[in-house]
């Protein structure tokens with residue numbers, strides 16, 4: 001069982017929920033962790049259980065980063081919005097930096113998420 005982080009910026013939350021619904025059976029075999037709003041929406045729209053962290057701008061991205069550097073997260077699915085500025089951009093950068101540093105598979109879009117999930 002893999003420990004999978006689920007995060008999406010606001011304009012990408014619909015995409016992530018659709019992706020999670022499409023992969024519901026597979027995702028249900030894993031331990032899911034999500035930032036507050038993303039995780040709540042995934043649960044509401046798919047029925048999947050997601051352990052909820054703080055909302056991203058309130059520290060949720062940093063909580064996922066801490067999980068990564070402590071070896072408590074195996075995969076990060078993070079649908080980033082490349083067309084909008086984020087008030088917590090420094091947190092977003094810190095999270096993607098730690099995923100890179102610790103060699104955690106990081107999917108920033110649906111195609112990559114499909115490939116990563118197929119491999120776990």
Ligand SMILES: O=C(CO)COP(=O)(O)O
Nearest residue numbers: 035036037038055056057
């Ligand atoms: O902002 C986020 C990622 O940077 C996501 O946070 P929420 O899921 O709480 O909206």
